Amino acid sequence: MDDILSYPFFQRALLGALIIGFTNGCFSAYVVLKRSALVAGSLSHALLPGIAGGILVAGSLTVWSAFLGALIAALLVVLGSLAVARSSRLDQGTSLAVIFTIAFAAGLIMLKYVPVQVKLEDYLFGDILNISATDLWVAFGIGTVTLTLTTALQRPILLTLFEPSVAAAQGVPVRALNYLIMTLLVLVMISSLQAVGCILALGLVVAPGATVFLLTNSTRAMFWGGGLLGAAGAAGGMWIAHWGDFRPGAVITILLGAAFLLAFMLGPRSGFFRRS
Amino acid sequence: MNPAQVSGHPGPGGAEHCYHCAQHHELQVRGVSVRYQKTEALTDISFATSCGNTVALIGPNGAGKSTLLKAIAGLVPRSGGSIQWRGAKVSQWHREFAYLPQREDVDWSFPVTVRGLVEMGRYCQLGWWRRWRELDEIQVTKALAAMHLEGLEGRQISELSGGQQQRAFIARALAQEAHVLMLDEPFNGLDRPARESLSLLLRQQAAEGRLVIASHHDLNTVAGLFDEVLILNRRAVAFGPVAGVFTEANLSLAYG
Numbered sequence: 001m002d003d004i005l006s007y008p009f010f011q012r013a014l015l016g017a018l019i020i021g022f023t024n025g026c027f028s029a030y031v032v033l034k035r036s037a038l039v040a041g042s043l044s045h046a047l048l049p050g051i052a053g054g055i056l057v058a059g060s061l062t063v064w065s066a067f068l069g070a071l072i073a074a075l076l077v078v079l080g081s082l083a084v085a086r087s088s089r090l091d092q093g094t095s096l097a098v099i100f101t102i103a104f105a106a107g108l109i110m111l112k113y114v115p116v117q118v119k120l121e122d123y124l125f126g127d128i129l130n131i132s133a134t135d136l137w138v139a140f141g142i143g144t145v146t147l148t149l150t151t152a153l154q155r156p157i158l159l160t161l162f163e164p165s166v167a168a169a170q171g172v173p174v175r176a177l178n179y180l181i182m183t184l185l186v187l188v189m190i191s192s193l194q195a196v197g198c199i200l201a202l203g204l205v206v207a208p209g210a211t212v213f214l215l216t217n218s219t220r221a222m223f224w225g226g227g228l229l230g231a232a233g234a235a236g237g238m239w240i241a242h243w244g245d246f247r248p249g250a251v252i253t254i255l256l257g258a259a260f261l262l263a264f265m266l267g268p269r270s271g272f273f274r275r276s
Numbered sequence: 277m278n279p280a281q282v283s284g285h286p287g288p289g290g291a292e293h294c295y296h297c298a299q300h301h302e303l304q305v306r307g308v309s310v311r312y313q314k315t316e317a318l319t320d321i322s323f324a325t326s327c328g329n330t331v332a333l334i335g336p337n338g339a340g341k342s343t344l345l346k347a348i349a350g351l352v353p354r355s356g357g358s359i360q361w362r363g364a365k366v367s368q369w370h371r372e373f374a375y376l377p378q379r380e381d382v383d384w385s386f387p388v389t390v391r392g393l394v395e396m397g398r399y400c401q402l403g404w405w406r407r408w409r410e411l412d413e414i415q416v417t418k419a420l421a422a423m424h425l426e427g428l429e430g431r432q433i434s435e436l437s438g439g440q441q442q443r444a445f446i447a448r449a450l451a452q453e454a455h456v457l458m459l460d461e462p463f464n465g466l467d468r469p470a471r472e473s474l475s476l477l478l479r480q481q482a483a484e485g486r487l488v489i490a491s492h493h494d495l496n497t498v499a500g501l502f503d504e505v506l507i508l509n510r511r512a513v514a515f516g517p518v519a520g521v522f523t524e525a526n527l528s529l530a531y532g
Contacts, residue, residue, distance in 0.1 A: 033386070033387075152404075152405070155399045155402070155404050156399075156404055158396065158399075161386075162386050162388065162396070163377065163382070165346075166349075166375055168350075168351070169349050169350040169370060169373075169375060170371075170400055171370055213387060216387055217387050217388065217389050217392075217432040218387055218388075218389070218392065219387050219388065219392075221387075222387055
C-alpha cells in the first residue's frame, strides 16, 4: 500500500487534499460562528453555474474565469434572495433555497454548451486524483491569502462575529469585513471543488468548525483545530478511498461526519457525558 | 512598568484618562431624535451630566430607553441633535464609551471564556495588529479582580450566573479603560443579593470617576441604585437628582 506514495500523481493529490482540507477547516470556524452554513450551502450550488458561465464568457477554464463566474453567481443568489425576502412575506432561507436550486439547474443545462471537455461528475463530486500542478498552486494561493487575511484581521473579525453593532460603534468596519468573509468563502469553496466537488464542498467548509465548536471554548482552538481536522480528514479520506477504491470526496465527507458525530456524542456539552 | 499607566493614566497610544482627578467631564445630549423608518422613537431629548454619577433611564415599555443608550453609544444613528463628551463630538471618543448589551442580545454560546471576553476590551487600545503587552495582561487581571471574577476566568460565558455575566461585561469595559459605562437593563433577572452587589460595584465605578448610565424598569429600586434619573416616554419628561425628580407627578406624566 505504501507503494502508492511513490507515484507523483498521488503525492500531488495528497498534498492538495492537505492544503484544501486545512484551509477549509480553518475557515469553517468563521462559517459556524457567523451562522452562515445555510448561505454556504447555497453558494456551493451556485458555484456550478458560476464556473460554467465563466467558461462560456471567457472561452476557457482559468482560475480567473472560475473565480469571477463563481463570485458573480454567488452574489446574484445571495442578493437575489435578500431582495425577494425583503419585498415579500417569504423569509430569506426559503427564497435562498428556491433561487440556488434554480441556479444549480441552470448550471446543469449550461454545461451542455461548455466547449471544454469536462465531465459533469468531476464538478459535482470532485476529482482530486487528477489534480494538476496548476490546481495545486491555486489551492496553495487561496490557502495563503485566506489564512493570512483571517489571522491578520482576527481581532476585528472576532469583534464583528461576537457583537456586530457594538463593533461598528467601536469603529470596526463591520460591513467591509462581512463582505471580505463572504468573498473568502467563495474562494475557499472554489479550491475545495477540485477535492470534493460542489455538492460535498459544504461538508468541508462547515463540518470541521462545527465539530471543534462542540469541544472548545476558544475561537483560536476552533480555527486551528478545524484546520487540523480538515487536513486529517482530507488526507485520511484519500488513503481509505485508495484502499477501498471509493470516491475520495465521499470518503473525506464521511470521515469528517464521523468525527462530528463522535464529538457530538462524547463532547462535554452534548451527548452521553453532558455536564448538567 | 510605569505605575501611572496601570492606574489608567495616559499610556503610549492609550486614551486620556482622569480617574481620581478633580476634573469633571461633561456628557451633553442636546435635542437628540432617533427615527426608525417612519416612526420617531425619540424626540428632542436633552440632558447633561458628568462623570462620577450613576444615571437611570426610566420610562414605560417602548419609551426609548434602550434606543437612547444606543444612540449615545453610536449603535443607532441619530436623525437630529448632538451628543458631546468632554466638549467634543462623541464619535471621537468611542474608546471611552463601553456599551453593555441587554442579556437577550448576547450570543452566549459564542466560544469565549470570561478571560477571553475581558481581553476583547483591550482590542480598542491595541488596534488590529499591535502586540499584546504586559500592560494589557495587567489591565485584564485588574479588571477581573475588580469585578470579583477570580477563579471564573476559564468559564465559558454561558456557564455564569446572571450577576456574574453582568460583571464579566463590566470587567471588559474596565479593561477597555472606558470612562462611560452604558448598561441596558443590567439588573434584569437578577435576584436581590446579585442586584445589591452589582449596584455596589456600579457605585464604586462612579466613585472612581466614571459615568454610569443604565436603562432600568423597576421603579421600586431607582432611589437605592442611582443618583440621577431621566424619566422619558419618547420625549424627556424630567431629568435631575433622584430626590427632586423621581416624583408621582413626573411618573404619571410618563406612564400616563
